[in-house]
Amino acid sequence: MNRGAGVGLAAIIAAPLALIFGLLLVVVILDEDSSDAAAAAGSCDLSGQITLVDTSALPGEVAGYSGRQLENAAIIIDVAASRGLSERAAAIAVMTAMRESTLLNLANAGTYTPPASWTGDWAAQRSVAILSVDYPNDGVADGDWDSVGLFQGRPSQGWGGDGEPAEQIQNLLNPTYTAGRFLDALVAVPGWENMLPAVAAQTVQRSAFPDAYTEDWQPALDVVAALVDVEVTRGECGQYPGTVSAGGWVKPVAGASYSSEYGMRINPVTGAFTEHAGSDFAAPAGTPIYAATDGVVVHVSCDRWEGRSPCNVQIDHGLDASGRRIMSLYVHMYPDGVFAQVGQTVSAGDHIAAVGSNGQSTGAHLHFEIWIDGDDVDPMNYLPTVGIAMP
Template sequence: MAQRNSGVLIVAGLIPALILTLVFSIILLGGSDEDTMCLPGSQQPGVTIDPESVPNTPIAGYEHEQLVNAAHIIQAGKELDLSVRDQTIGVMTAMGESSLRVLDHGDAVGPDSRGLFQQRANGAWGSYEDRMDPFTSATNFFKAMMEIEDRDTLEPTIVAHRTQRNADPYHYTRYWPAAVAVVEGLSGVEGIANGEQPVTSSHYSLGDVKPQTAVVANTVGPMFGIKTVGGYRESAHDPEGHPSGLALDFMTNDIPNGRATADQVAQYLIDHADELGVDYIIWWQQIWSADRADEGWRPMADRGSDTQNHYDHVHVNIKPDATGAAVPGCEPTTGGQVSPEGWAQPAAGPITSGYGMRQDPVTGSFTRLHAGTDFGGGGDGGPIWAAQDGVVTDVYTDSSGGWTIDVDHGGGLMTRYKHMWADGVLVSTGDRVSAGDQIGRVGSSGHSTGPHLHFEVHVDGSPVDPEEFFADIGITLG
């Protein structure tokens, strides 16, 4: 592979390491090898939990009664000799259907739905008594789930959807982090990957926070390389914040370019406030509130120290009724799939930085053109796909040491893929590629603050907005 300087500095934005890496405990989702990243489970035996032994302490915001029901689900899976991943899918599904409660009512869509899994009175799920019994209803759920072809290779939410036939296939994604926490918390299993690596249900020690709070922490923190996130704290002054498990502190004093990173964390929280359930944010002695968003940042009274004035961390309060961010349960399937027009998304989303003028995310000192679109890409090592058929015209490091792949598609059209590690470049100059072919793995080489794909589209030698370009051909990136 040739090495040269491009002479053009492309500023990379912060991109998520998708909370896949967060709660996809290897015990639940398989090894770290790229070919088995989403394959788990049946190789990892199920866990055993005695419902009578469930402690009277919350886990991930779920109380004793709910945890006992989760234990019944786990035991039902064990009786069927299912994997720990299968058991966790069962817990996730019941969270999404009933919040782990045995409900004696349905809803407008299914007025005859009952129990933990909101099973219908259509004969497929047994009698009323069966549907209202946690162990029996879970057993019937698992028996139906076992009929799902290739379930070990599917995202957990898709497995649940194909079993339950929910209207929204991704309805259950938001419950996966809490389900992992509950299964690991009840079983006492810290997890062993291939016999050695410990597993945790979260990147951070958050304490007794609500499920939606944990989702935000584990979604946003890894995106920006945050090492420390504060969660539950009984001594805090705001009763609706830390003491209620509804607040987070993203500490930025222990990472390089902390203020610039914190600016981006705060802006990301604002941009995704509805999705994440943000109530308000405090940063740099200013407050932003979702219900007063039109006012922007408002000054906050001086509280004394840097920490009290939030100069060293971004504080966010989550709404009590928030459901949490919709995050994948495994590697997203949108990228790599080729549209009828012959195009593929270059990487998994979400998009956190678009085309246009912006402040340098590394130095924070000046504004320049960000000539592409940044994708989370599933985090470090996630797949990068060719967006269209073409020929690899160059593989090189730019002036900042960022590995780059250029693909010529003919007719004056070229796409560029940046920030792979050296061993994440999977093609060579002269290679022919097809749309959807994996050509690299996400990295963070060069002018970058975290693992992501920086993707550019060039028409007749000039960069254009990738999102607008793809929109013109009927494809929404991200």
């Protein structure tokens, strides 16, 4: 039932923040002075302090969650309230627990098989994880690594604290403890309030499925609204901030400025006169990059590839009405700003990456390409044909 095991929360809390967050967050912190960037990132008004839940009158079901699941959500919200945190913080925490454990306090049966290339001591980790079946829980899962509890914390990564193994497991099966650890790490992230919810969650959790959290944002808002009577008129938070064209396309970066055109030019880094195979859109580092239209991710690399800088993501959009294969390419992200995975099916407006300045770049921007039957074409000529008006 674990749908995206988090790792390493204790390391995030215990190590000096400058060391932890300096590298990790360079790809997701927004320019404080850029209201356009904040809007593009899906920031929204969820800043009001959360209030305690009336647990004597929990609803029967909200967004498919009921019973013990809503009780656990109430605990998360109450922990946020006890820390004086916002509705947004509570909703991000609820969203994360939805994705990690379906809001259930799960024990770990220890049946996970590590990859053959892994050289750690799995037997020792497993012996700690399976202690969880001996303590009160909401169910026993097969287990993903040694993950335990509501947020699927791993004792081997410090999620359960510094005590003896049994004490760590009891901590991880205590929703108040784990919600507090998650929220403390979340609010220590500079700029978390203006990040997309999925990016904020991923910064703490380091999940193997970083963009999966997005699916749980609206249900989390619904649950928080039902438990503390918050007005949920803000379901667009974390979603593409514009509209999808009649042709099914969106701008790959919302609110960005057009900074360099397609064609032959003097490379600003090397000084050579070479072809520029795409269009550049300047935006602050961390600004969301969206899938331009529906498709399948066919390439993800943080090495140089086909003459392009790292990191690069390519999406195959299939054949158009004329039978031509259309693909899009996104370049210059930092490694921690790439959320797409090869084989992933994406829809127009899905958050696939964050703007960076990696490789041959003089400033934060997205280098965006359109390929038709394997050849790059001018995006500024192509996009209007699918309903996207460009500057």
